[in-house]
Amino acid sequence: MDSAQVIPRHQTAISRQQLSKPIALAVADGILSANSTLFDYGCGRGGDVTRLQAMGYAAHGWDPGHSPNAERRAADVVNLGYVINVIEDPTERARTLASAWALARQVLIVAARPDWEARTVTGHHHGDGIITKRGTFQKFYNQEELRNWINVQLHTDCIAAAPGVFYVFRQDADAQTFLASRTRHRLLPTSRPRRRQALYDAHREDLDALAAFITARGRLPAPEEAPGTADRLLRVFPSLRQAAATLRNITGHQDWDKDLEQARNQAEHDLLVYLALSSFRGRPKASELPKGIALDVRMLFGSYRKACSKADALLHGIADQRHLNNACSASKIGKLTADALYVHVTAVQALDPLLRVYEGCARALTGSVAECTIVKFSRMMTKVSYLSYPDFDTTPHPALTASLRADLRMLNVKLTDFRRSTNPPILHRKETFVPLxxxxxxxxxxxxxxxxxxxxxxxxxxxxxxxxxxxxxxxxxxxxxxxxxxxxxxxxxxxxxxxx
Ligand SMILES: C[S@@+](CC[C@H](N)C(=O)[O-])C[C@H]1O[C@@H](n2cnc3c(N)ncnc32)[C@H](O)[C@@H]1O
Structure with a gap:
């Protein structure tokens, strides 16, 4: 019997009221930028395509059940969102993945339903999945199973974007740029210029953009890293260094130097964390580094060799639970209990680099956990949990709704759902979790x-x-x-x- 004729796959497509998780992530992660084209492979009822078009993106889609006559076209970004999990035939599943990949010029996004959702669906076993009560097929994926399957099928090394969502980059340099941006801290506010100065007033926008770059990266940009800004400033100042000197003059030397030192420290930490984590995929050779990262390395560490040896030392620290425990106990940020350090998600990037690498290893397994409010670093076992407290800001003692735990020794990810719990754990002393x-x-x-x-x-x-x-x-x-x-x-x- 040809099961494809019997199983109504098209019925799995829902009418979406908002962007699907993989598409929303791609927008938030900068994977889908204003100029990129998107193709939604297996677009269902086309909700993502319509919404993206309304947002000004060049988006198109095709679906064998809902829009079989649409053209299957190549695009910068291709989304294969919750398609493979509805295909009951493993050979066709692999063929579908390969066809979507063939259309992706820069990135393929693959999303499938995670294993913990299996608990909410009843049905009978069929192949490696189940036939639901509605007669459709669903295969639920364990995070590492999905990663390995994509890697084996596409001979690649995909990146976990979130639980159940992976990015596959065509060029490794693009993957590295994405990974580095994920470890980069958010902008710290720079001290505002205190004195009025005609030169500053006349070029305020470009000088502010220059200050923002310096604050984020702890260094001056190369002209090609800030094209419009640099071109305009170089018409007025002999060099970007001179433009920065003007900023220093009008901001006040002390404030500027303090900001710069803090920015350099933070940028050094960001880079070390990125390099430590990059060794999991095979660290790129110096010549393979994207231009911006190569400049960060040269300006902040002098050489790639020096930067890598510091990053290696950091990575070795992860293997020793005592180091992790010490870093947890010494942390000035977060709430320390007998068995764990709890930190609000907005403070994770300000933690000691060893703890950031600890969390980064967990994130390599899970991808970003959008619902996370508090990150729990175990002091006893190498485990990181992403805890969701959706009412953290509004409720004095918010209740835990879900915990996604990454076990770095067993390499598995487990979700515990507390939404139906009549007596969930709650938080006290909320100020201890958050930054000042x-x-x-x-x-x-x-x-x-x-x-x-x-x-x-x-x-x-x-x-x-x-x-x-x-x-x-x-x-x-x-x-x-x-x-x-x-x-x-x-x-x-x-x-x-x-x-x-
Ligand atoms: C759960 S829906 C997801 C739709 C859409 N991507 C979304 O996230 O809303 C699965 C879709 O996969 C489509 N599909 C089934 N087999 C396919 C195949 N071999 N190639 C592409 N799409 C397929 C179905 O028609 C269905 O619309």
């Missing part, structure tokens, strides 16, 4: 002080879950109104437990 400049941190600090004064945070084992915490509030005669603690009726707990 985190919006709303003051509010978190005030609440913790109130709760401490009321004796609510003592014996914390019992208040780690929602039920225990609610009971504690009730026993002591309190309730919460947003991030404010309010006294209610008289406490029901024994007087000895009450705060004095």
């Amino acid at each position: 400049d985190y919006l709303g941190r003051d509010k978190f600090v005030r609440l913790t002080k109130q709760e401490e004064r009321a004796g609510l945070l003592l014996e914390s084992a019992t208040i780690g879950t929602r039920a225990g915490w609610e009971q504690r509030l009730q026993d002591r005669g309190y309730r919460l109104d947003g991030h404010r603690l309010i006294r209610t009726a008289t406490a029901t707990a024994p007087a000895s437990l009450r705060s004095k």
Whole structure:
């Protein structure tokens, strides 16, 4: 029997109300830039294509079930989104992957449903997947299984973009540029120029762009790295160094030098973390480095050899749990408990480089976890968990909804879903997880002080879950109104437990 005739694959296509996960990721990661073309291979009802076109992208798609007559065309970026998991025949699955890859000039995005979603779908076994109640086929992939399958089929080394989503780059230099950008810190605000100066006022936009580059990379750009800006500035200043000197003059030497040193340190760390992690794919030779990274290396470390030996030392640290434990204990950022360090996702790039490499190894397995709020670094076992607290900012004691754990020894990824839990773990002392400049941190600090004064945070084992915490509030005669603690009726707990 030809199962393709029986299994209504086209019925797996849903009407999308927003961009699919792989496409949204590609936009956020800069994979899909304003000038790139996209082809959606197996586009289903075409929701992604329509939305991308409305956003101004040159996007097209084809689907054997929904738009069989559309042209299958080559594009810079090709998306194969949730297609392979609906194909029951492994040979056809591989052929489909190869056909999509053949059309990709720069990047192929492959997305498939992850294994933990299998729990939510009922059906009967068929081949290496299941036939669902609707009669469609679904194969659920373990993260490493999907990575290995793509690598074997395409003789390549794909990159995890997110759980269930991988990027396959045509050119290794593009893969390296992407990986380096992923380890690069977000821009720190530079000190604003303090003095007015006609020269600055006349070229404000370009000088600000120059300052932003220096802050991000800890060095001056080569003219070709900031084409428009550099061209315009070089018509006015003899060199970009002179333009930067003008910025230093009007910003104030002390502020500028402090910013620059911080930017250099951060850029050095970014580069070391990138080089340490790049050894998993086979570190590129000096001659294979993308131009921008080669310049970073030369300006920040003097030579590639020096940079690589520092990166290797960092990588060796990961193999030793004691080093990891020490780095966790010494961290000035995050909340340290007996078995782990917990850090808000916005502070991860400010951590010690060893911890960043630790997290980077986990991310090489999982890809970016968009829903992550807190990263948990185990001090005992080489495991990193990405914890989701969707109400972190708005709820005083947010509940855990999911934990995605990457085990670096076993090389596996496991999701634990708490959404249906009636008594999920919750957070206290939220200010301890976030960076000092985190919006709303003051509010978190005030609440913790109130709760401490009321004796609510003592014996914390019992208040780690929602039920225990609610009971504690009730026993002591309190309730919460947003991030404010309010006294209610008289406490029901024994007087000895009450705060004095
Ligand atoms: C789950 S849908 C995904 C659609 C779309 N990519 C999205 O994310 O919304 C799977 C689609 O794969 C299509 N499909 C099935 N076999 C295919 C094949 N051999 N080549 C390309 N697409 C195929 C089906 O028609 C269906 O529309």
